[in-house]
Amino acid sequence: MKVTIQKWIGVASWKWQVNDDNCGICRMPFDSCCPECKLPGDDCTIVWGECSHCFHVHCILKWLQSQNYQDQTCPMCRQSWKFKTH
Amino acid sequence: MSNTMEKRLQKELMKLVSEPPAGVTFDSESADSKLTLWKVKVVGAKDTLYDGESFILQFKFTPKYPFESPQVIFIGPNIPVHPHIYSNGHICLSILTDDWSPALSVQAVCLSIVSMLSSCKKKVRPPDNVVYVSTCSKNPKKTNWYYHDDSQS
Numbered sequence: 001m002k003v004t005i006q007k008w009i010g011v012a013s014w015k016w017q018v019n020d021d022n023c024g025i026c027r028m029p030f031d032s033c034c035p036e037c038k039l040p041g042d043d044c045t046i047v048w049g050e051c052s053h054c055f056h057v058h059c060i061l062k063w064l065q066s067q068n069y070q071d072q073t074c075p076m077c078r079q080s081w082k083f084k085t086h
Numbered sequence: 087m088s089n090t091m092e093k094r095l096q097k098e099l100m101k102l103v104s105e106p107p108a109g110v111t112f113d114s115e116s117a118d119s120k121l122t123l124w125k126v127k128v129v130g131a132k133d134t135l136y137d138g139e140s141f142i143l144q145f146k147f148t149p150k151y152p153f154e155s156p157q158v159i160f161i162g163p164n165i166p167v168h169p170h171i172y173s174n175g176h177i178c179l180s181i182l183t184d185d186w187s188p189a190l191s192v193q194a195v196c197l198s199i200v201s202m203l204s205s206c207k208k209k210v211r212p213p214d215n216v217v218y219v220s221t222c223s224k225n226p227k228k229t230n231w232y233y234h235d236d237s238q239s
Contacts, residue, residue, distance in 0.1 A: 024188070024189045025090075025152065025188045025189065026090050026093065026094055026152075027093075027094055027097050027098075028093065034090070035088075035089035035090040035092075035093045035094075036088070036089050036090060059090070059188075062090075062153050063153055063188055066150070066153045066154065073187070075187040075188045075189040076187075076189050078187065
């Protein structure tokens with residue numbers, strides 16, 4: 001028997017590779033976006049600190065902006081916050 | 087009101103009602119409709135100086151929560167007599183101002199206060215109680231708190 005595929009539709013799923021389910025700031029799942037955004041993905045991305053804790057970029061930026069530049073700390077471990085560059 | 091504040095407070099409220107930590111009870115009816123004012127009941131732990139006493143903690147949230155700490159005071163007729171709690175209900179606790187972090191929560195603050203009560207060795211008011219209470223702002227966050235580490239003493 002010979003089968004001819006006439007049409008196919010590819011479906012893909014994606015997930016952030018994170019060691020936690022929820023953002024420690026807004027408490028929303030990482031697979032969803034921060035409460036101020038509508039869609040997860042590149043517009044509401046996740047960022048890591050050198051301390052290895054991660055947050056929605058919008059959440060951590062709001063936290064850092066609310067602190068003095070010299071004492072910007074990670075909300076989880078209170079180490080001074082530096083963005084991890086890959 | 088910001089989405090972040092609203093969504094986080096809704097989540098915290100559900101969790102505090104369904105899984106309250108030991109010594110803490112929260113009736114969601116006590117929160118106003120906008121969730122900006124909560125009243126949480128705290129009971130002194132067994133075998134501590136506050137065993138059996140119950141207190142009411144009032145939480146006030148601004149739209150900047152959780153980037154800004156909540157305003158937390160004891161209210162009602164029973165204000166714990168404690169070296170870090172003023173008779174007007176103001177609490178000297180660093181996580182309520184300088185050491186606040188958005189990773190903290192209503193639950194974490196309640197636990198911190200319960201443990202602060204539990205570790206108390208002598209029921210006394212702060213030494214500057216009379217002066218502080220007569221001169222401070224209604225909002226304890228406007229006070230310049232001077233924190234000491236008394237975990238060793």
